[in-house]
Amino acid sequence: MLKDIEQLISLAKRRGFIFPGSEIYGGLANSWDYGPLGVELKNNIKQAWWRMFVQQRGDMVGIDAALIMNPKVWEASGHLKNFTDPLVECKKCHTRFRVDQISENHAKECGGTLTEAKMFNMMLKTHLGPVEDEASVVYFRPETAQAMFVDFKSVLNATRQRIPVGIAQIGKAFRNEITPGNYIFRTREFEQMEIEYFISPSAKGGWEEQFDYWLEQMKNWMKFLGLKSEHIHFREIPDGERAHYSKRTIDIDYDFPFGTKELYGIAYRADFDLKNHQEFSKEDMNYTDPTTNEKFIPHVIEPTFGVDRSVLAVLVEHYDEEDAPTAEKGETEKRVVLRLPKYLAPIKIAVLPLSKKPELEGISKSIADELRKHFTVNYDETQSIGKRYRRQDEIGTPYCTTVDFDSLDDKKVTVRERDSMKQERITISELTSYFIDKFNS
Ligand code: ATP
Numbered sequence: 001m002l003k004d005i006e007q008l009i010s011l012a013k014r015r016g017f018i019f020p021g022s023e024i025y026g027g028l029a030n031s032w033d034y035g036p037l038g039v040e041l042k043n044n045i046k047q048a049w050w051r052m053f054v055q056q057r058g059d060m061v062g063i064d065a066a067l068i069m070n071p072k073v074w075e076a077s078g079h080l081k082n083f084t085d086p087l088v089e090c091k092k093c094h095t096r097f098r099v100d101q102i103s104e105n106h107a108k109e110c111g112g113t114l115t116e117a118k119m120f121n122m123m124l125k126t127h128l129g130p131v132e133d134e135a136s137v138v139y140f141r142p143e144t145a146q147a148m149f150v151d152f153k154s155v156l157n158a159t160r161q162r163i164p165v166g167i168a169q170i171g172k173a174f175r176n177e178i179t180p181g182n183y184i185f186r187t188r189e190f191e192q193m194e195i196e197y198f199i200s201p202s203a204k205g206g207w208e209e210q211f212d213y214w215l216e217q218m219k220n221w222m223k224f225l226g227l228k229s230e231h232i233h234f235r236e237i238p239d240g241e242r243a244h245y246s247k248r249t250i251d252i253d254y255d256f257p258f259g260t261k262e263l264y265g266i267a268y269r270a271d272f273d274l275k276n277h278q279e280f281s282k283e284d285m286n287y288t289d290p291t292t293n294e295k296f297i298p299h300v301i302e303p304t305f306g307v308d309r310s311v312l313a314v315l316v317e318h319y320d321e322e323d324a325p326t327a328e329k330g331e332t333e334k335r336v337v338l339r340l341p342k343y344l345a346p347i348k349i350a351v352l353p354l355s356k357k358p359e360l361e362g363i364s365k366s367i368a369d370e371l372r373k374h375f376t377v378n379y380d381e382t383q384s385i386g387k388r389y390r391r392q393d394e395i396g397t398p399y400c401t402t403v404d405f406d407s408l409d410d411k412k413v414t415v416r417e418r419d420s421m422k423q424e425r426i427t428i429s430e431l432t433s434y435f436i437d438k439f440n441s
Helices: 005-015 036-055 072-077 104-109 145-150 152-159 206-224 272-281 307-318 358-372 385-395 405-410 428-440
Strands: 018-020 032-034 060-062 084-089 096-098 118-121 124-127 137-140 165-174 189-199 232-236 248-256 259-270 299-306 319-325 332-338 349-353 377-379 399-403 412-417 423-427
Touching (some): 005 319, 032 036, 036 060, 036 206, 036 307, 072 272, 145 152, 145 165, 145 272, 145 299, 189 206, 189 307, 206 248, 206 259, 206 299, 259 307, 272 299, 299 307, 307 319, 332 385, 349 385, 358 399, 358 405, 385 399, 399 428, 405 412, 412 428, 423 428
Parallel strands (some): 060 165, 349 377, 349 399
Antiparallel strands (some): 018 032, 084 096, 084 118, 124 137, 165 189, 189 299, 232 248, 259 299, 319 332, 399 412
16 A cells, blocks of 8 residues: 555656646646546546446436536525635735645644635636626536436436436536645546435335445445455544535545545435425426325435545555565565556556567567457567566556567467466467456456
8 A cells, every 4th residue: 555645646647647737837736637547547447437336237327417507506506605615814824724624734834823714615617608797607517416416307207217216427526625635636626426316205214224225335336446444434424514415424534645534425415406406496306106106306315436536545555565576586676566456457468579679579569459459458668578567567557468589489478467476378369368368357
């Protein structure tokens, strides 16, 4: 597990997971770009989530809604009034802090006194259309959740799904955070994966049973990401501290290198959202159960997952350093290895010709092209083979395939496994099925 976030920031930049945003212009505070490996890792996480929570279930459907919604949505949801954080400002250096995130360093380094807390709305505002007046003000969505409520009736009409049913969405959200930071942990532009699961208020077992069920599903997901249970903590949010809509919330915290902080959350939102949208839109949000004829506004359990925090937790969890033997007998050197679960690894297989000689290039490239039909492949012919192995270890590539001069005669290559570093000779014509087996096991 990673102890120092700076090590990850440097590896991620060097290898192409995550770059500082707009870097050639001096950057933009707390904005980050996912590079070639980062986008693969992030997509693997999002696709796995979509498969697990949408495609593999009969009671879930997905949507992909517009980022900018009618401003009335945010009036109805309570965000315009309540989506605020208490902000204080240092009277001396004018740095602004969220009250629960005042930096300890600030007291030591500046020592200035702080103003009284003011409430600050975190929605990111812009204007739609050419005229910048009050009538054109719109907001970037601060969560993906509201579209699931706004589209609820359309989804049910279109799919003929019955309650209980869930609607899921993956997409960007924007918050004008007062204190962004800790790398990609808290940014002003981020991605969420959210589920709104609609139930009857008189469901057998009550909402409590559904809440427990979804908490279990979230645990399964974290297991799938390979996050160890001892690094995960469940925090029941007491009365008075929950968001304005929630009757019960559990925050799921993870041991990040900069402290134990929120990774995901689950909330029981009751009928708060649909009821308010009914009131503000005048659209009837009732549902009539076709078997019992019971008419009700559905209640909602909301499991919510941050995409960027998932990426960060996965990188932190699987980062490892060990002493590994070098080519010279008896000597060891530090090996950095990302022990990513195979299905999350951005590059599945590296193809490494032992030398740049043209005899090896042809056969190596054709092996790489063949494997690319099924897997993400990295072809690398620069530097010593030892260095190339280390480079693949650092980015979590589960297998390296080395093509040497013997390959020309025996039509075999050496496959090296990342974690054990064990090597075996595999016949080239059987390579694809060998890897298909490995990745399916
Ligand atoms: P926090 O207390 O850290 O501000 P929150 O409780 O406001 O988070 P939610 O509104 O529950 O967060 O958002 C759901 C999820 O979205 C969070 O669990 C987190 O994974 C992610 N998330 C929220 N805010 C950010 C952000 N600024 N940057 C990155 N991810 C975020």
